[in-house]
Amino acid sequence: MMHIDQVHLNFNPQSLLALNFVLALVMFGVALDLKLSDFRQALRTPKALLIGLFGHHILFPAGTYLLILALNPLPSIGLGMLLVSSCPAGHISNFFTHRAGGNAALSVSISTLSTVAAIFMMPINVGFWASQHPGMHAIMRDFSLSPWSMLVDVSLLLGVPLVLGLTISHRFPTLAAKALKPMRLFSLIVFAIFVGGALLANLNFFLAYGAMVVGIVFIHNSCALASGYGLAKITGLAERDCRAVAFETGIQNSGLGLVLIFNFFGGLGGMAIVTAWWGIWHIFAGMALSTYWIKKDLRLAKVTA
Secondary structure (H helix, E strand, O other), X not given: OOOHHHOEOOOOHHHHHHHHHHHHHHHHHHHOOOOHHHHHHHOOOHXXXXXXXXXXXXXXXXXXXXXXXXXXXXXXXXXXXXXXXXXXXXXXXXXXXHHOOOOHHHHHHHHHHHHHHHHHHHHHHHHHHHHOOHHHHHHHHHOOOOHHHHHHHHHHHHHHHHHHHHHHHHHOHHHHHHHHHHHHHHHHHHHHHHHHHHHHHOHHHHHHHOHHHHHHHHHHHHXXXXXXXXXXXXXXXXXXXXXXXXXXXXXXXXXXXHHXXXXXOOOEHHHHHHHHHHHHXXXXXXXXXXXXXXXXXXXXXHHHO
């Protein structure tokens, strides 16, 4: 069996172009549900919003670097962890927050602004933290990754669909309202089919090397959820806000991470496998944690009844 760093997933240029388009389509579907008033609403709770953004774009990437030093994974796996930690919040975080009885409005605000901030913060975080680690820095040099190139790609993948969706929702609210549900459903189904097909095409790699990343992703994701909740708790936020910050820190847009791995790193095995498994695992983790909080609230309700 070859070394995981020598594994390059099966993904041709046409597939990469399609994945870029599908991700932009998903972002456009999300943006149709956003309004300029969402940003104004977010500014009404600046403390909770800033804590959420700090936890997502500063604390989690820095904590990931420390975790990489502690676990000492292979460089490509470490760089995949770092890239995931630098991604904006995953859109399913809003669903988990609502399900867990958290502050859904705060969750949407953090998701929206973390996506906008990621246009600049992703290249900064990946470039800075990877440069501190010899193994990850060597991979960056091998692929001649320029933070400016990543900035351009992330701007196209996130910024353009967001601006387009916001423009339509602002100028044509009736059209946006009618198109919202079918558009989001269509884009998510297409994305799920595409990712599922990519996983099946590379199933032999995941079966052979998956065990190398399962434990790492479990620890990484657990640290993300715990650090988000802990940061919100120690800064005095309400329980509902703490749950929102936890999910906004621990549920990442791993689809964007995969796009960047294929765009800039040629689908490098260690990076792609850890990112793909994160995308699968955080759904289970989000369901488990939201279920725990639902049951906890029910127990408290019975005690106080």
